[in-house]
Amino acid sequence: MLAFIVRRLLSGVVLIAVISFLAFTLLYAAGGDIARRILGENATAETVAKKTAELGLNRPLLAQYGDWLSSAVTGNLGRSWFNGELVSVSVSGRLSVTLSIVVGATLVSAILSILLGVLAARRGGVIDAGVQFLSLVGFAVPGFLIALLLVLVFAVNLGWFKATGYTPLTTSFSGWVASVVLPIVALSIGAIATVAQQVRGSVIDATSRDYVRTLRARGLSENSVIYRHVLRNAGGPALAVLAVQFVGLLGGAVIVEQIFAIPGMGQLSVRATTQGDIPVVMGLVIAFAIIVVVVNLLIDLAQAALNPKVRLS
Amino acid sequence: MFRWKATAALAVAAALVLTGCSGGGSGSEGSGSADRLTLTAIASPTSYDIGAGAEYGNRSPFFQAVFDTLLQKDSKGEIQPWLATAWEYNDDKTVLTLTLKDGVTFTDGTPLDASAVVASLERFRDGTSPQAATLAGKEFAAVDATTVTITQTAPDPSLVNLLSIAPGLIEAPSSFGNADVATNPIGSGPYILDTASSVTGTTYNYTANPDYWNKDAVKYQNLTINVLEDPTATLNAIRAGEANGAKIADNNTISEVEGAGWTIESNELDFQGLLLLDRAGTMAPQLADVKVRQAINMAFDREALLQSLQTGYGTVTEQVFPKTSVAYDESLDSTYPYDPAAAKKLLADAGYPNGFTLNMMSTPAFQQTFDLVAQQLSDIGITVNYTDPGTGNFITDMLAPKYPATWMALEQNPDWQLINFMIAPDATFNPFKYEDPKVDALISTIQTGSQAESDTAVKELNTYLVDQAWFAPFFRVQGTFATDANTNLEFWPTNAYPSIFDFSPKN
Numbered sequence: 158m159l160a161f162i163v164r165r166l167l168s169g170v171v172l173i174a175v176i177s178f179l180a181f182t183l184l185y186a187a188g189g190d191i192a193r194r195i196l197g198e199n200a201t202a203e204t205v206a207k208k209t210a211e212l213g214l215n216r217p218l219l220a221q222y223g224d225w226l227s228s229a230v231t232g233n234l235g236r237s238w239f240n241g242e243l244v245s246v247s248v249s250g251r252l253s254v255t256l257s258i259v260v261g262a263t264l265v266s267a268i269l270s271i272l273l274g275v276l277a278a279r280r281g282g283v284i285d286a287g288v289q290f291l292s293l294v295g296f297a298v299p300g301f302l303i304a305l306l307l308v309l310v311f312a313v314n315l316g317w318f319k320a321t322g323y324t325p326l327t328t329s330f331s332g333w334v335a336s337v338v339l340p341i342v343a344l345s346i347g348a349i350a351t352v353a354q355q356v357r358g359s360v361i362d363a364t365s366r367d368y369v370r371t372l373r374a375r376g377l378s379e380n381s382v383i384y385r386h387v388l389r390n391a392g393g394p395a396l397a398v399l400a401v402q403f404v405g406l407l408g409g410a411v412i413v414e415q416i417f418a419i420p421g422m423g424q425l426s427v428r429a430t431t432q433g434d435i436p437v438v439m440g441l442v443i444a445f446a447i448i449v450v451v452v453n454l455l456i457d458l459a460q461a462a463l464n465p466k467v468r469l470s
Numbered sequence: 471m472f473r474w475k476a477t478a479a480l481a482v483a484a485a486l487v488l489t490g491c492s493g494g495g496s497g498s499e500g501s502g503s504a505d506r507l508t509l510t511a512i513a514s515p516t517s518y519d520i521g522a523g524a525e526y527g528n529r530s531p532f533f534q535a536v537f538d539t540l541l542q543k544d545s546k547g548e549i550q551p552w553l554a555t556a557w558e559y560n561d562d563k564t565v566l567t568l569t570l571k572d573g574v575t576f577t578d579g580t581p582l583d584a585s586a587v588v589a590s591l592e593r594f595r596d597g598t599s600p601q602a603a604t605l606a607g608k609e610f611a612a613v614d615a616t617t618v619t620i621t622q623t624a625p626d627p628s629l630v631n632l633l634s635i636a637p638g639l640i641e642a643p644s645s646f647g648n649a650d651v652a653t654n655p656i657g658s659g660p661y662i663l664d665t666a667s668s669v670t671g672t673t674y675n676y677t678a679n680p681d682y683w684n685k686d687a688v689k690y691q692n693l694t695i696n697v698l699e700d701p702t703a704t705l706n707a708i709r710a711g712e713a714n715g716a717k718i719a720d721n722n723t724i725s726e727v728e729g730a731g732w733t734i735e736s737n738e739l740d741f742q743g744l745l746l747l748d749r750a751g752t753m754a755p756q757l758a759d760v761k762v763r764q765a766i767n768m769a770f771d772r773e774a775l776l777q778s779l780q781t782g783y784g785t786v787t788e789q790v791f792p793k794t795s796v797a798y799d800e801s802l803d804s805t806y807p808y809d810p811a812a813a814k815k816l817l818a819d820a821g822y823p824n825g826f827t828l829n830m831m832s833t834p835a836f837q838q839t840f841d842l843v844a845q846q847l848s849d850i851g852i853t854v855n856y857t858d859p860g861t862g863n864f865i866t867d868m869l870a871p872k873y874p875a876t877w878m879a880l881e882q883n884p885d886w887q888l889i890n891f892m893i894a895p896d897a898t899f900n901p902f903k904y905e906d907p908k909v910d911a912l913i914s915t916i917q918t919g920s921q922a923e924s925d926t927a928v929k930e931l932n933t934y935l936v937d938q939a940w941f942a943p944f945f946r947v948q949g950t951f952a953t954d955a956n957t958n959l960e961f962w963p964t965n966a967y968p969s970i971f972d973f974s975p976k977n
Contacts, residue, residue, distance in 0.1 A: 189862020241517040241652020242670040320710035418703040420672035
C-alpha cells in the first residue's frame with residue numbers, strides 16, 4: 158500500500174517535470190514580444206530593450222528554463238511579470254477560491270447524480286424518461302450559457318446572489334455563500350447530467366446480477382439491497398467518472414470565473430496565458446498537475462476502500 | 471441515513487443565511503454615502519513601483535490613490551499646484567524650478583522633501599515604466615529642503631504636463647528596497663492600499679490616509695477598485711448595483727448601461743485609422759506619392775465606419791490632433807470627402823490606373839475593421855494583403871518596421887507629447903524615421919518659440935500633415951465612463967479614466 162502511494166507520487170513528480178518543460182517551450186513559441194506587451198504602445202524601443210534584459214528574455218530558452226527549474230525546486234516560483242506579485246502568493250491565494258467552487262460543485266453533483274441515477278434505475282417508466290431527458294438537456298446546454306442566465310435571473314433581477322466578485326469565507330459566511338452558489342450551480346449541471354447517467358447504468362447492471370437475486374431471496378429490504386450493496390458495487394465506476402468530472406470542472410471554472418469575475422485559478426489562467434505571464438502560468442501548471450495527481454491517487458484509495466476486490470498493485 | 475439528515479439541515483441553514491444576507495445586502499449597500507466609493511476598471515497596475523510600472527490612462531486611479539503627483543490636472547484639464555506649490559522656468563526654458571509643500575510625509579512616516587522628490591524622479595527616469603523615456607536626459611537637484619530643479623539640454627514643452635501624470639508620481643525612497651515594492655506602495659497619497667483584503671490583479675481596497683495633507687479633496691473614507699476585464703461582467707456589476715462608477719470598454723453596451731439608470735460621461739482620446747508610415751516609399755514605393763496617400767484618405771466612408779464599428783459613438787476626423795489642442799481645426803475634417811471615383815482618378819494620375827497591392831497587418835480581435843478597410847480600399851483598386859503577426863507581435867512588427875502602412879488606434883496627447891509620439895523623426899510611431907524639412911522647422915519653432923509662435927506653428931503643422939496625408943484617420947472613439955444615481959463625476963477631458971478626486975457623493 159505504502160509502496161503504491163510512493164510510486165504514484167514519484168511518477169507524479171516526473172509528470173510535473175515533463176509538463177513544466179512542455180508548457181515553458183510552448184509559451185515561448187506562442188509568446189511574441191513580452192516586454193512590449195508589458196509596457197504597451199507608449200514605450201520607446203530603448204525602454205523595451207531594457208525591460209527585455211531585466212527579465213532575462215534575451216537569453217537562450219534552455220538557460221531560462223534551467224533558471225526557472227533550479228529556483229522552482231527550492232520553492233521559489235518567482236514574481237508575475239505583469240503585476241509583481243509572488244507567484245506562490247498568486248496561486249495559493251486563488252486556490253482556495255477555485256477549490257470552494259469546484260469541490261462544492263463536485264459534492265453537489267455527486268449527491269444529486271446518485272439520487273437521480275438510482276431513482277431513474279429503480280422507478281423506470283416516466284421518471285426514468287424524465288431524468289434521462291433532463292440529463293440530455295444538462296449535457297447539451299453549455300455551462301457558460303447557464304451561468305449567464307443564472308446571473309441575469311438570480312443576481313441582477315432578484316438580487317439574491319452576487320453578480321461579480323468573491324467574498325472569502327473568513328470575511329463573511331453569508332457573503333461567501335452569496336458569491337459561490339451560482340458558480341457552483343452553473344458548474345454542477347453538466348456534471349450531474351453525465352454522472353447520473355453513469356449511476357443509472359451501473360445500478361441497472363448491478364440489479365440484474367446473481368448476488369442481488371440472492372440478497373432479495375434472503376428477504377433483505379429493497380432499500381438495503383440498493384444502498385448497502387448495489388451502490389457499493391456501482392460506486393466504483395461512478396467514482397472514476399466523478400474524478401474525471403472534477404478535473405473537467407477545473408476547466409469549466411475558467412469560464413465560470415470569467416463570467417462572475419471571481420479571482421480564482423481559472424481567471425488567473427486566462428489572464429496569465431493571454432498576457433504571456435510565464436512565471437504565473439508555470440505556477441498554475443504545477444498547481445493543476447499536483448491537484449490532478451493527488452485527486453487520482455485519492456480516487457484509487459477510495460475505490461479500494463469501497464471495494465476490497467480492487468487491489469492496489 | 472443520518473448523513474442525509476445532516477445534509478438537509480445544512481441546506482436549510484444555508485437558505486436561512488441567504489435570506490438574511492439578501493436583506494442585509496440591500497441595506498448595507500449605502501452607495502450614496504461618503505463611506506465607500508466602488509469603481510470598476512479594465513486594467514490593473516503592472517507594478518506599483520514607479521520605476522517599473524508607473525502609468526496613467528486606464529491605470530491612473532490605482533496610482534492616484536496612493537501617490538501624489540508634483541502637479542495636478544483639474545477637471546477641465548488645466549494644470550494646478552499640488553505637491554509643488556509653484557513652478558517657474560528660467561529664460562531659455564532649460565531649468566524648471568519647483569517649490570514643494572512643506573511638512574508632507576509618506577505613509578511610512580518618512581518626510582517628503584526635495585531629496586525624496588529627486589530620488590523618486592531619478593527612479594522613474596532610470597527605470598522601465600512605459601513613459602520612462604520622457605524624463606531621459608533630465609537632471610534633478612535638491613536646492614534646499616523644499617526646492618527642486620529639473621535641468622534639460624533643450625526646452626521640453628510637455629514637461630509641466632508630464633509632472634501631473636505618471637512621471638510626476640512621487641514614491642517614498644525608503645520603500646525602494648522593499649521586497650514587496652511592486653505590490654505594497656508607499657506614497658503620500660490620499661489613500662493607503664489595504665494589502666490584506668486586496669487581491670492583486672482583481673480587487674484593490676484602500677482606506678483614507680489619516681494624515682493626508684489635503685483632507686478636503688478626499689470625499690470617501692474607503693475606495694475599492696475592481697478589475698473587470700469582461701464587458702459582460704461590467705454590465706452585470708452595473709445592473710446588480712455592485713459599483714458606483716464603471717469604465718465602459720464596449721460602447722455597444724451604452725444603451726443597456728443607461729437603461730440601468732446610470733449616467734454616461736464621455737471624452738475622446740484615441741483615434742482609429744491608417745498610419746501611412748512609409749512616406750518615403752522605401753517598402754511600398756506607391757506611398758511616396760502624396761496623391762496615393764490622398765487617394766487612400768478619400769477611399770473611406772468615415773461615417774459608415776463609425777456607425778458599424780462603434781455604433782456611432784465618436785466623431786469622424788481626418789486629423790491626429792485632438793479637439794483640446796490649439797492645432798485642431800474643424801474645417802480640416804472635410805479635406806477628403808468619401809469619393810471613390812476621385813480617389814481612383816488620383817491613383818491614375820499617380821501612375822497606378824490599375825491600383826496596386828498593399829501589405830498590412832491584421833489581428834483577430836479587430837477582424838471586422840480589417841475586413842471593412844480592405845473592402846473600401848479594394849473599391850479604389852488597392853488590394854490589401856493581410857498578415858497576422860501573431861499574439862503580442864502587432865506593435866512590435868509595426869515598429870520594426872515590417873509593414874508600410876497599418877491600421878491602429880493611437881492616443882491623442884498634448885501637442886508636444888503627440889509630436890514626439892507619432893510625428894518627429896525619432897518618434898515611436900514614425901518607425902521609418904521619415905523626415906520632411908518643413909515639418910522639422912515647425913517642430914523646432916514649437917519647441918523653442920514663444921507661446922504665440924508655438925501656437926501658430928502647431929496649427930500650421932497640423933494643416934500640413936493633413937494636406938500631405940501622413941495619416942488616414944477615420945474617427946475619434948468615444949471614451950466612456952458611467953456613474954450610478956448616487957455619484958457625481960466630472961470626467962477629465964484628457965485621460966482614459968477619471969481622476970479619483972472628481973468623484974463625489976450626491977446630496
